Amino acid sequence: MEKPVEHYWNIRLNDVKAALEANDFKVSIATSGDHAREILLNEVLPETGAKSVSFGGSVTVIRSGVYDALKTMDDLEILDTYDRDIPREEVLERRRQALLVDLFICGTNAVTETGTLVNLDMIGNRIGGLTFGPKKVAVLVGRNKIVPDLEEAMFRIKNFVAPANAMRLDMKTPCVKTGYCEECNAPQRICNTWTIMEKSYPKERVKVILINEDMGL
Numbered sequence: 001m002e003k004p005v006e007h008y009w010n011i012r013l014n015d016v017k018a019a020l021e022a023n024d025f026k027v028s029i030a031t032s033g034d035h036a037r038e039i040l041l042n043e044v045l046p047e048t049g050a051k052s053v054s055f056g057g058s059v060t061v062i063r064s065g066v067y068d069a070l071k072t073m074d075d076l077e078i079l080d081t082y083d084r085d086i087p088r089e090e091v092l093e094r095r096r097q098a099l100l101v102d103l104f105i106c107g108t109n110a111v112t113e114t115g116t117l118v119n120l121d122m123i124g125n126r127i128g129g130l131t132f133g134p135k136k137v138a139v140l141v142g143r144n145k146i147v148p149d150l151e152e153a154m155f156r157i158k159n160f161v162a163p164a165n166a167m168r169l170d171m172k173t174p175c176v177k178t179g180y181c182e183e184c185n186a187p188q189r190i191c192n193t194w195t196i197m198e199k200s201y202p203k204e205r206v207k208v209i210l211i212n213e214d215m216g217l
Contacts, residue, residue, distance in 0.1 A: 009143060009212050010212075012143070012146060013029050013143060013146075013210050013212055014029070015113065016111060016113060016115065016146055016210060017029055017210060018115075019112075019113060019114055019115030020111070020115040020208055021115075022115060023115040023116070023198060023199045023200065024199050024200040024201065024203040024204065025115065025199075025200045025204070025206050025207070025208050026200070026204040026206070026207045026208070027207070027208045027209075027210060028043070028207070028208075028209050028210070029209075029210045029211075029212065030209050030210065030211045030212065031212050031213075032211065032212065032213050033060070033063060033064035033065065033142075033211060033213055033215055034064070034065065035211075036064050036066070036140055036209045036211045037064050037065045037066050037069055039209055040066055040105070040138055040140075040209065041066075041069060041070075044103070044136075044138050044207055044209075045076075045103070048102060048103050048135070048136040049102070050076070050101075050102035050103035050135075050136065051075075051076065051077060051102055052076070052077040052078075052079065052100075052101040052102045052103070053070055053076055053077070053078055053079070053101055053102065053103045053104075053105060054078070054079035054080075054081055054094070054097075054098035054101045054103075054104055054105070054129070054134075055067065055080075055081050055082060055098070055104070055105050055106060056081075056098075056104065056105070056106030056107070056125060056126030056127075056129050056130065057081075057106070057107075057125075057126055058105070058106050058107035058126075058140065058216065059107065059168075059215075059216040059217055060107040060140045060141070060142055060211070060215045060216035061105055061106065061107060061140055062082075063215060063216070064140060064211070064215065066105060066140065067082060070105075077101075079094055079097055079098050079101055080094065081094050081095050081098055081125070095123075095125040096125075098125065098129055098133075098134070099125075099128055099129055099132075099133030099134060100133060100134070101134050101135075102134065102135050102136065103134060103135070103136045103137070103138060104129040104130070104133070104134035104136070104137045104138070105137075105138045105139075105140070106126050106129065106130060106137070106138075106139055106140075107139065107140050107141065107145075107216050108130075108139050108141055108145060109145065109153070109156070109157045109161045109217075110145050110146075110147050110152075110153035110154075110156050110157055110161075111141050111145050111146055111147070111153075111208070111210075112146075112147055112148065112149055112150060112152075112153055113146065113147070113148050113149070114149065115198075116150065116153075116196060116197060116198050117130070117139065117195075117196075117197040117206075117208075118150065118153035118154065118157065118194075118195070118196055118197075119157075119194070119195045119197075120157045120158075120161070120162065120191050120192075120193070120194050120195075121190075121192060121193050121195075122189070122190040122191070122192055122193075123192070124192070124193045127193060127195040130195065130197065130206070131195060131197065135205075136205060136206075136207065137205060137206045137207065138206075138207045138208075138209065139206060139207070139208045139209065140209050140211060140215070140216075141208060141209065141210050141211060142211045142213060142214050142215030142216050143210070143211060143212055143213060143214060143215075144214040144215070144216075145216070150196065154194075158180075158181040158191070159180045159181055160217070161217050162175060162181060162190060162191050163175035163176065163178075163179055163180055163181065164217045165190060165217055166188075166190055168217070169190070171186075171188040171190060172186060172187075172188050173186040173188055173189055173190070174186065
């Protein structure tokens, strides 16, 4: 067989797509981060008719170029929750207001082969927007986020995603030193609120773009 790895990922991604669609998510498969950006700009935005957009914290949203591309669109109101040149209180207020936008864009910590999105947040603005508030949600998901089941999703998040994010954000938590979860009581602990999203409600409110590329944490 030619290109066995490509064939392998095509099977995996299409299986996850089918599982997500069975759970009422709307799903596209992108060949790369660049392709995911094009899907969001050329399909998701026109389909939703969104006039206002905001974000939940996501390395994938940044690295795919989605964030930069949206900021150049003059006819779109961008509630920028990534701006670090404003006071923290203003950042928090923007995160609150982000729950009222037309389109909320984020990533996910894990997606199971049964079509479930699993996430763990520090303050909950990302999972808040994912579950309720914004009219539509777009979730960008690298293929590295795929896991067999809920148990593996939680293990991945606690023992890779959370420590890596704590390191990225320069947090003072034990996992920054050890590389794995310590179930800490640190003031800057980022592991506070879990969500397990088994279905999209209303149907197709949440659009998942599966990316055939390792992206994000």
